[in-house]
Amino acid sequence: MNTLKLEDNNPQVVVLQHLLNLHGADLNPDGDFGNKTKKAVIAFQEKHVDEDGVPLSPDGIVGNKTWWALVFGEAKQPIPEPTPLTDQDSYTVQRMATIHPDLRDELKAIYQAILNQGVAIRFTSVFRSFEEQNQLYAQGRNGNAGNIVTYARGGSSYHNYGLAVDFCLLVDGGKQASWSLKADFDKDGQADWMEVVQIFNDYGWEWGGSWSRIKDYPHFQKTFNKTTAQLKELVESGNTLEGKYPQLS
Incomplete structure (x- = not known):
């Protein structure tokens, strides 16, 4: 897959939008990489890691790492709720x-x-x-x-x-x-x-x-x-x- 970004318009964007919808987005798969699609990409990136377990960069650009996470990845572990600090400075x-x-x-x-x-x-x-x-x-x-x-x-x-x-x-x-x-x-x-x-x-x-x-x-x-x-x-x-x-x- 090619790298996709804001203002792209092609069939691969349709694939992207369908994948994002599978991960909870609500997009019209029209092939237009607009602001709504970019926001959905960033929201996905903020919750997922690449194949090496490194958090994705939430930049709204769909490169190889984001494509991999969309197809194969799982959500990264959420940050735990802070527990009361003990022996705090x-x-x-x-x-x-x-x-x-x-x-x-x-x-x-x-x-x-x-x-x-x-x-x-x-x-x-x-x-x-x-x-x-x-x-x-x-x-x-x-x-x-x-x-x-x-x-x-x-x-x-x-x-x-x-x-x-x-x-x-x-x-x-x-x-x-x-x-x-x-x-x-x-x-x-x-x-x-x-x-x-x-x-x-x-x-x-x-x-x-x-x-x-x-x-x-x-x-x-x-x-x-x-x-x-x-x-x-x-x-x-x-x-x-x-x-x-x-x-x-």
Whole structure:
């Protein structure tokens, strides 16, 4: 099958629409890939994985991975309802409330999964305003005190849209922080840091430690296949939730 996208009109779109209807959509199989079909594709992609078990990108484009999931795939496991946090870090709980509204339940579930592994962490940064980002960018530059800690100006970080999280490990009952990639404080034979990475990966987040150029080991982000420029445009055009988060769909 060919890749299909918005404004395509051919017999393969008819096949696509029939398959989407089998998965619960309500489309007229007329062969016209319009906005309604695109929304149905995105809704399908948000609930399914490819043949390797990786969540589909909800971009509304039907490529090989989406075709495979339409024909052979099963729905991915839903994100579990967050259970009451135990041994929670109060700073982390406060900062989780600043994540993008579309990710709040998911981040709570991730945090609970980390706690269930016996790993203590703190989210050191979640949402960051453009002004806060610029202040952070200025650190260590132009004679300002401190070390350079970011290469992103205001508007060019996913933190500015509530789509990123930074963290550290907590040690000694939360009295000390650690950024060790190898330490096994809970003595289970696995590096605590990598246990956290695995859990975020399981939920489809991108880890800064996997980047090929400048690595950012404490950083995770979920971009929804949008660039920071696209997100900035949404915010500046007023297409927002709660007055500051970009509307993602």
